[in-house]
Amino acid sequence: MASSNLRGPSFPPLPLSHSRRSAPASTSTFPSHSPRCPRLHRRNRWSACAADTLLAGARREEGKGGARVEVGDLKSWLVREGLPPCKVVLRERNSHDGKHRPIHYVAASEDLQAGDVAFSVPNSLVVTLERVLGDETVAELLTTNKLSELACLALYLMYEKKQGKRSSWYPFIKELDRQRGRGQLAVESPLLWSEDELAYLEGSPTKAEVLGREEGIKREYNELDTVWFMAGSLFKVILLHVYHAITFCSRGHLVLMINNFLVFDIMYHALQQYPFDIPTEAFPYEIFKQAFVAVQSCVVHLQNVSLARRFALVPLGPPLLAYKSNCKAMLKADQDFVQLVVDRPYKAGEAIVVWCGPQPNSRLLLNYGLVDEDNPYDRLLIETSLNTEDPQYQDKRMVAQRNGKLAVQVFNVYVGREREAILDMLPYLRLGYVSDPSEMHSVISSQGPICPVSPCMERAVLDQLVGYFQTRLSRYPTTLSEDEAIMDNWQLDPKKRIAARLVSLEKKMLNACILATVEFIEQLPDHTISPCPAPFAPLLK
Secondary structure: OHHHHHOOOOOOOOOOOOOOOOOOOOOOOOOOOOOOOOOOOOOHHHOOOOHHHHOOOOOEEEOHHHOEEEOOHHHHHHHHOOOOOOOEEEEEEOOOOOOOOOEEEEEEOOOEOOOOEEEEEEHHHOEOHHHHHOOHHHHHHHOOOOOOHHHHHHHHHHHHHHHHHHOOOHHHHHHHHHHOOEOOOOOEOHHHOOHHHHHHHOOOHHHHHHHHHHHHHHHHHHHHHHHHHHHHHHHHHHHHHHHHHHHHOOHHHHHHHHHHHHHHHHHHHHHOOOOOOOHHHHOOHHHHHHHHHHHHHHEEEOOOOOHHHOEEEOOOOOOOOEEEOOOOOOEEEEOOEEEEEOOOOEOOOOEOEEEOOOOOHHHHHHHHOOOOOOOOOOEEEEEEEOOOOOOOHHHHHHHHHHOOOOOEEEEEEEOOOHHHHHHHHHHHHHHHHOOOHHHHHHHHHOOOOOOOOOHHHHHHHHHHHHHHHHHHHHOOOOOHHHHHHHHHOOOOOHHHHHHHHHHHHHHHHHHHHHHHHHHHHHOOOOOOOOOOOOOOOOEEO
């Protein structure tokens, strides 16, 4: 009886339950939320919702065969399901590809001031793992060493999509399909680019990052069936063990065992709801990847919430909201809502932007299909390492660790702070150039990253840096001026143009690094001096 009470009306929506559906067992679907989940009905205190404002511009269009298609589906659904009065409107901009529908975006419906609440979305309209799986413990279990939150959310939405209009999430999923994982620049993540399109990123470390991320998605796809069988079979066994354990436990442990049983009982009933068709048979890899990228482009990382709620899909959130690196507005959990408080004034009709976190442009392109030229968090990574063939390698590693560095150390070169990055790298590189045992002993006994520096050693260190930056520049097939010409040509594929924007920003940072290093060379007492030989120079990657 206690277990039954725990699974009362407040139990969140779960995947397929054949005991509640008349669908044949061969059908792989997720149920509509209405039978189990307490849907958020329109309440009297929200009856004054500015539906006319939110639905501004909603219209019907003639579809194929004369069918009439409702453009305001998402907006109507949100209002119907209890969205409080808001100060935003959905508008659309044309897509670069005539085959794709226009992109929707959130704009201010009236003049706004910093600190105004643009909208508040009820938690009942927010998709999280806690809501999907019905129990925070189950959510954390399935995402521990097996699947990421994004993979779980993607799998859930794929099964929900198979429900079609029977799913209570149908308007939201339809909107995600419309956006096609595109950011507000109408460009998909490079994860969905063809091999020829990925060539636009030749020379950029971002290309390897894209390929690495895709390998990670493939690994998660291959884990779907493992987690599936774990969910469907493992907890049946655990439940039987709990039953048997209760019959043998002492009276003093009975209460504890019953409590454990209730937890496992909740898990069992939650996981029993999964569809019976295993995921890799229901969905090919390409479909899973598209769903993963779509979720990746719109997921919100909520702060100060439980692990099972930290990744959320929020209607009116991304990709309908544009990301901006120098913006401070964020979607935040506030008791029963996820709300957006704007950080700047807006005129009516102006697109609303939110902060995307401290991400470099390579990550913005990978996650959201955008590159921000004003991104203060843009950076290059430089991996340096001590030479393992150096006879004094162990001593140098000890000195590096004493000063907070590793034998393989990654340095961040932030845009506009290239000179500071070079200064941060120099002590580490100088350490790698020490070759005389007596000098190494002096370094070991010193208190700090101090190395004896001769003019020829300093020249060798700086020359290595210049050569490294020049080598990285030489890997790009285009020049900076050619990139600028590509960006200015609006007739070209937007993917090529946004790739040119990314690599041009990378090249500018590399050129700034070269200028800063050359400046240090010119400050040497005699900048014409030849560099010292360095048989065990540190490695730059």
